[in-house]
Amino acid sequence: MSKILDSDNIEFGSWRYAAFEMEACLKEMIETKSTKKNKIPMGIYKDLLEFFDLILGAIEKTQKNNPLIQIENYRIAANAIRKCKPSANRIELNKDLTEYAKLFKILDQDRKLSEDDLEKLKELQHFFNKIFKFSDTKVYESVVASNGGNF
Secondary structure, three states: OHHHHOOOOOOHHHHHHHHHHHHHHHHHHHHHOEEOOOOOOHHHHHHHHHHHHHHHHHHHOOOOOOHHHHHHHHHHHHHHHHHHOOOOOHHHHHHHHHHHHHHHHOOOOOEEOOHHHHHHHHHHHHHHHHHHHHHHHHHHHHHHHHOOOOO
16 A cells, blocks of 8 residues: 555545554553554554555665655655654664564564563654654645645
8 A cells, every 4th residue: 555655646644544543552552561463453554564664675775666655655754753853864764764664563463562662662653643743734735735825
């Protein structure tokens, strides 16, 4: 479902929902200090697995799909991290995104979380919050633009 994040055809409602749901799921995982199989709605989990796969493709410079979609997904994720960590350089961004992708893959398993996992989960929750807020802003801008600059 790569088109969710394609900059030429973003379905903001779908992306906003995925980011919103992930933020809520991560909050519960942090509170219970554990992950549970099927806690994340399967459609969202699969879409976000693809999202991270596309990002890793952009980082590793491998063309798994359309390279423009990979770059756009990377750009969205990098912007979210820069909102969380304004001084992050490209190496730090890539390291964080790689860690988030690795962590995300284990969220659909039954397991207790270590203190390190909990800290990374808090970062991931903040990351999804920034994506939600970014998409919220883009939805508003899109509505205003479609109404000739009037809301």
